[in-house]
Amino acid sequence: MAQARLFVNDTQDRIHRGHPWVFGNQVVKEEGTYSPGDIVQVFDAKRRPLGQGYINPASLIRVRLLTPHVDERVDSDFMAARIRRAWDHRQRMGYSGSCRVVFGEADLLPGLVVDKFNDVLSVQFLTLGMERWKDVLLDALKGDIGPSGIYLRNDVPIREKEGLEQYKCFHGKPFGTDLVIEENGLELFVDVADGQKTGHFLDQVLNHAAMERISSGMRVLDCFTHTGGFGLHAAHYGAAEVLGLDISSEAVEHASRNAALNKLEHITFATANVFDHLTEASRTGKQWDTIVLDPPAFAKSKGAITNAYRGYKEINLRALKSIRSGGFLVTCSCSHHMTPDLFRRMVAEAGFDSGRRLREVHYGTQPPDHPILWGVPETHYLKCLILEVL
Secondary structure (H helix, E strand, O other): OOOOOEEEOOOOOOOOOOOOEEEEEEEOOOOOOOOOOEEEEEOOOOOOOEEEEOOOOOEEEEEEEEOOOOOOOOOHHHHHHHHHHHHHHHHHOOOOOOOOEEEEHHHHHEEEEEEEEEEOOOOOOOOHHHOOEEEEHHHHHHHHHHEEEEEEOOOOOHHHOOOOOOOOEEEOOOOOOOOEEEEEEEEEEEOOOOOOOOOOOOOOOHHHHHHHHHOOOEEEEEEEEOOOOOHHHHHOOOOOOOEEOOOOHHHHHHHHHHHHOOOOEEEEEEOOHHHHHHHHHHHHHOOOOOOOOOOOOOOHHHHHHHHHHHHHHHHHHHHHOOEEEEEEEEEEEEOOOHHHHHHHHHHHHHHHHHHOOEEEEEEOOOOOOOHHHHHOHOOOOOEEEEEEOO
C-alpha cells in the first residue's frame, strides 16, 4: 500500500529549517489512508518535500518527522541505526557510565528518552509513533549497549494525550532499582522505578561541577534542592555550611540520604516553601555567601510565560537581597519557553531592582549527552548563571 501524503502550510519555513513537528492546523490536504502511528510523507503547500514521520490524528502534533527525505526507507534497520548513532555520540563525547543515551528530537528520535544509570537503562516511550517501534528500539538498545537490565518508565501524562496508557515495569528480568551512581566524585542514590522522570536528573552535572570555584568556606543556601545536587556539591567542595530547602519532604529525605552516603559534614536539608523563606530572610536582613535557585519549570506552556517571568524575577530579587557583597547567585531555569535571552533579561531586571551589580563568572546549559539540535528550540531548555554580587 502506498504511503499517505500530507500537504501543510509552512509559512515561516520552520519545518524546512529542521523543526520536526507538524501541527494539525497546518495540514491543508491529505492523500491516501493511514492508521495512527503509520509513517507518512509530508510536503509543503507548494509540493516541496518536507520529509517522513509518524502520524497521530489524536495529537495536537499531527506528525513528528523522522527524516527530511521522503524517499528514505523508514524500517527496523533505520530505527536501529538511529540508536547506534545516538550511542556513538555519547561514546565520542567520553561517556561510559551514567548519561542520557537518547534525547528525543535532538537524536532524531522524537518521543523516545533513554537514560543509562551504570549498566541499567531507564526508557520512556512518550508517543504512539515511538510505541509502535518499541520492540525494535529495545532490541537495538540491548544489542548496542548490552545493559544488565531495562526499566520502562511509561508513567507520564503525555502518553494519555497520545491515546496511550500510563504504566511502568521491567522489560525482561527484574533487578534492584535502588542504585548508586557517581557524579563529579560524589555518590548519589537513584531510584529508577520511583524517582522523578526516568529516576534522576542528569542534565546539571557540569553546572554542579562549577560549584567547585565558589564553595570553599562559604555559607550556602540551596533552594529547590530536590535530591541535593547543588548543595551536595557545595559541601563536597568545602563549603563551611550548607542548607538545602525543598517543599517536598520526600525530596528532603532523599537529599539527606545522599549526604549521609558521602559522609558530608556541615550540610542539612529541611522542608520549606522557598518563596516564604527568602521573603522572611530579606525582611530580617539574613544573608548568605551563596544562594542557589534551581526551581522546577515555572513556564510549562507558551501561554504561561508572563506569569512565569514574574515568578522567576521575584525569586531572584528576593535571593539577591539576601546575598552579602562579594557573594554569588547561582540561578537556573529548565523551561525552554524561558529562552536564554529572556532569562538573562529577567535576571538583569532583578539585579537592577535589588540595587545589586552582577558580574558573570559562569554560564552553563546542558551537557553533551543532552545535545541541542539547532532549529529545534525545545531541545535548548536548561540555563544556569553563576553571578558575583558586587
